[in-house]
Amino acid sequence: MMFSRNTLLTAAAALAYGASSGSAFAPSTSVGNAASRSAPALIQQQSQSRQYSSTKLQMAGPAQVDLTGKVAFIAGVADSSGYGWAIARSLASAGATIIVGTWPPVLKIFQMGLKKGSFDDDSALPDGSKMVIEKVYPLDAVFDNPEDVPDEIKNNKRYAGLDGYTIEEVAKAVEADYGKIDILVHSLANGPEVTKPLLETSRKGYLAASSASAYSAVSLLQKFGPIMNEGGNMLSLTYIASEKVIPGYGGGMSSAKAQLESDTKVLAYEAGRKWNVRVNTISAGPLKSRAASAIGKEKGKKTFIEYAIDYSHANAPLAQDLYNDDVGNSGLFLCSPMARTVTGVTLYVDNGLHAMGMALDSESMADSGSA
Numbered sequence: 001m002m003f004s005r006n007t008l009l010t011a012a013a014a015l016a017y018g019a020s021s022g023s024a025f026a027p028s029t030s031v032g033n034a035a036s037r038s039a040p041a042l043i044q045q046q047s048q049s050r051q052y053s054s055t056k057l058q059m060a061g062p063a064q065v066d067l068t069g070k071v072a073f074i075a076g077v078a079d080s081s082g083y084g085w086a087i088a089r090s091l092a093s094a095g096a097t098i099i100v101g102t103w104p105p106v107l108k109i110f111q112m113g114l115k116k117g118s119f120d121d122d123s124a125l126p127d128g129s130k131m132v133i134e135k136v137y138p139l140d141a142v143f144d145n146p147e148d149v150p151d152e153i154k155n156n157k158r159y160a161g162l163d164g165y166t167i168e169e170v171a172k173a174v175e176a177d178y179g180k181i182d183i184l185v186h187s188l189a190n191g192p193e194v195t196k197p198l199l200e201t202s203r204k205g206y207l208a209a210s211s212a213s214a215y216s217a218v219s220l221l222q223k224f225g226p227i228m229n230e231g232g233n234m235l236s237l238t239y240i241a242s243e244k245v246i247p248g249y250g251g252g253m254s255s256a257k258a259q260l261e262s263d264t265k266v267l268a269y270e271a272g273r274k275w276n277v278r279v280n281t282i283s284a285g286p287l288k289s290r291a292a293s294a295i296g297k298e299k300g301k302k303t304f305i306e307y308a309i310d311y312s313h314a315n316a317p318l319a320q321d322l323y324n325d326d327v328g329n330s331g332l333f334l335c336s337p338m339a340r341t342v343t344g345v346t347l348y349v350d351n352g353l354h355a356m357g358m359a360l361d362s363e364s365m366a367d368s369g370s371a
Contacts, residue, residue: 065336068095071178075101075139076187078110080122083237083284084187086328092131101139104165105158111136138165141188141216171223180229183335186220186236189213193251206252214259221267230276233335236260238281240354261346268344278343280334285312285322285350314361317352
């Protein structure tokens, strides 16, 4: 499948913001139903023209996992369409108490959506109940402590009336409210120069991508680790661009994801020995979240994320759609006692696309009969 340069340049934005679920740094500001909700129990018949809308099938459910009494903090949830929400919902289905951190500029919009019931359909659990988000904390994960916050942020009208949104302050607030937590989820990513090739990326843009998308995970564990119960788990979300070239995924974002995966291994050792806490990451495939869908739309053409979904369907070992709850259920496993010996792992949830070294739908493969 051939892409124009402009189409490829939209990849980064679609995947940097979409794969991490309404990022806490630049999430979608719309509210409503998830773009892709539930992993199918049965395969639905699909029409000849592919559909990108939500499925009506039900999620698989919590199996025998019981997280009753466990507290999960998910950093980076601002709508219901992405992976952070799906992980929260899977954890809730097993009985966990859900609290979240949301980027301050969209905090009021998210809270209003929750109050109005805009996310009710996407909150449905297998037993007929709905996920309850017990508390929403303002969180800007590029700031570790109050001294890091510059005057331009303090005086920004989007932060008006808010304080206590640095990682250190949020960890202290969570400790005051809940004492200890058991699960920490990092669902954050942002690269201000993500559409620029690496050769055109500035030092400032590169370091900003690293700060928001990789170091934020280190800082979260530094501050939350001391208030995590033994046997707990930290989970983050990464992308295959960490190890394979994805043209257009620029601005230092591929480097940030590589950092995140490398840090996962180091933190697994350090946090394991210090707190008996596990650290893992999920490398997720393309999802048509709201944030991803809003980027790269050209009149008469599919968005990048639609190209990415079709590419995956054409080339992955498993030619099936990926839903946000596929990642949610994998996250549930990694955060549960079933994975008590699993740490330092990058788990691919992408229908196996990461394993492929050749595109089956490439023009050069047209007569090979391999598809």
